[in-house]
Structure formats: structure tokens, C-alpha cells
Amino acid sequence: MVNEQSDARVHRTVHEAEADAPADVVYRLIADTSRWPLYLPPNVQVEQLETTGDTERLRMWATANGQVKSWTSRRVLDPAARRVEFRQEVPxxxxxxxxxxxxxxxxxxxxxxxxLLHDFTVAGDRAEDVEWVERAIDTNSRAELGNLSTLAAGWARLEERVVIFEDSVHVDGPAERVYEFLHRADLWPQRLPHVDRLELTEDEPGVQIMTMGTxxxxxxxxxxxxxxVCxxxxxxxxxxxxxxxxxxxxxTGCWTVRPAAGGGLTVTSRHSxxxxxxxIEQALGAQADxxxxxxxxxxxxxxxxxxxxxxxxxxxxSAALAR
Incomplete structure (x- = not known):
């Protein structure tokens, strides 16, 4: 990493990584944010708020120095130059x-x-805050570039390594009751036989940190x-x-509760x-492919x-029957 300061408040970082893959393959990996939670280790969730031509606005959640942070960003994509510029609107x-x-x-x-270039400012330019941001950018950038380099190097087989599927059930009951069950994961050890233990914290409403023994x-x-993220x-x-x-x-995964055609609900679990x-060999045996x-x-x-x-x-x- 190279650090420099162009003035008293703007801090800049540069991170680089080489990849054994064509440039267009690497560009596609960074341009398609729908798979960032799957491909970038710090990234938890990306919500596309709007898109116009080569410009898009995103709401993002990611880990930074052990914390979960959220912000909105605007990105401008330039496929011909293989560049993506980004600026956080609400850091x-x-x-x-x-x-x-x-x-x-x-x-x-x-x-x-x-x-990957970054520039940032910190209110008051306090040394401890600057150090916190530099450490977060350095840790996350190294993880992102390292994983992108690895994924790009195996790009010819990447889709074979990606498994995406979903399962659904039909529910004749209140949607809020289903959501309550899924949200209250802290009660799963008492409710689900395959959950041995579960520790959950929710310091920020809607953002849960969970450790589960299955x-x-x-x-x-x-x-x-x-x-x-709820x-x-x-x-x-x-x-x-x-x-x-x-x-x-x-x-990564997603639980959704949606109205079903003809009445009732469709509750879906999606995995990626x-x-x-x-x-594979160590986990499943020498003959496994x-x-x-x-x-x-x-x-x-x-x-x-x-x-x-x-x-x-x-x-x-059961709640519906009790009414």
C-alpha cells in the first residue's frame, strides 16, 4: 500500500493486485455488484437504488474493523476504459x-x-480516526483484491463453483408471524432441532451479528x-x-415472505x-469431484x-388457527 496526503485533510491510498485472467473478466467482476456479497469478503449486502446509463446508486453494508457499516454510493462505469469511479453520498x-x-x-x-484508489477525509482530522479509516481501507482492500485475483484466475470454472438455489413453502398464516420467527433467531435453539446453540447481538436495529452451532x-x-440485515x-x-x-x-442467503397467487404466502429461502x-477431497473423500x-x-x-x-x-x- 502507498499512502500520501495532498493537503492537511485529504488522505489517499493505492492498492494493487495482479490476476491471471483477461482484463475484461476482471472488469466484469467489479462492475457487477449483485455478486459482491459473494465475491468480496467484507461486503454483506448491496441494494441497487437506481441506475441510469452507466451511473448507479447503491446502498451497501460491509464489515470494517470488526464493525458493520452502511452507506450509499454513486458509481460511474466506463467499460471501454475498464474503470469504475465511486463516491459515497452518505458516508x-x-x-x-x-x-x-x-x-x-x-x-x-x-x-x-x-x-483500487481511495481518497477520504475525516471530520476534525483526528489522528486516531484517520488511523481507523486507513486500517479499514487497507484490510478490506487487500481482502477484496486478493479474492478477486483468485476468482479471476479460475474464471473458466467459476460458474461451476457457484451454487445458487432456493426452497419455498406455502403458508396460510400472518406474514408478520413468519417474519417474527425468522427475525427472532435468538430463539432458534428452542424452536429448531438442528440448531445446537446461537448467540445474537443487535446493537444497531436491523443489523444482527450471529454465531450459530448447527x-x-x-x-x-x-x-x-x-x-x-433485516x-x-x-x-x-x-x-x-x-x-x-x-x-x-x-x-450468502436471503429469507423472503411474499403474497402467493390464490392466497396465503410463499416463504422462500435462497442460498448462494x-x-x-x-x-473437496478432504471434506468429502478422494473420489469426490x-x-x-x-x-x-x-x-x-x-x-x-x-x-x-x-x-x-x-x-x-398455529397463530392463524388460534384466532
């Missing part, structure tokens, strides 16, 4: 302003250079850590696992996973989320 404290540029440079022979089919318990007005909860089982390099191909790993993850995650959906269904419908 998260202690940042006063922050922006920058993603730049992809073609190095030839399927090799690229990815550069019983697997063989009776063992594995621990995951997640950040959940949207009660939309009856939706999105999450990202920040500590995943060995077979997965990334796992990036498999860690190098961990990528196709077996895809089936295993689909079955394991679907089993648990399906069980959660069924209990949520009974929870909501």
Missing part, C-alpha cells in the same frame, strides 16, 4: 467523505493489473458466524456468513455459495433451511 462515521476508482489494466497474455446429518456440530418493511432478511465451513469460500475446490460437492452443499443447506421453513410455517399457521 459512515468517522468518515466525512470517501471515494475512489477501480482500474483494470491489460498486461497481455491473459494477465491483468487491478488497481447439527449435521452425522450428529456433529459445526459453527458459523453471520451478519444479517428489512421488516419488506419482510426480508439477507445474510452473509463471515465464517464458513471448509467446503465453502463464501455463503462459492465452493472451495481445493477442500465438483459435481458431488455441488450436490452435497445443496442437500446439506437445503435440509436445514427446509426444516426452518416447515417450523416457521407451523408457527404462523
Amino acid at each position: 459512515a462515521a468517522p468518515v466525512e467523505s470517501v471515494g475512489g476508482t477501480w482500474i483494470v489494466t491489460d498486461l497481455g497474455a491473459d494477465r491483468s493489473l487491478l488497481t 447439527r449435521t446429518a452425522d450428529g456433529s456440530v459445526h459453527t458459523t458466524e453471520s451478519v444479517r 428489512f421488516p418493511e419488506d419482510l426480508r432478511i439477507v445474510y452473509k456468513q463471515t465464517a464458513t465451513p471448509a467446503l465453502m469460500s463464501a455463503h 455459495v462459492v465452493l472451495r475446490e481445493e477442500a 465438483l459435481a458431488r460437492a455441488r450436490r452435497h452443499v445443496r442437500e446439506a443447506l437445503g435440509r436445514n433451511s427446509g426444516a426452518t421453513l416447515e417450523v416457521a410455517k407451523r408457527f404462523a399457521e
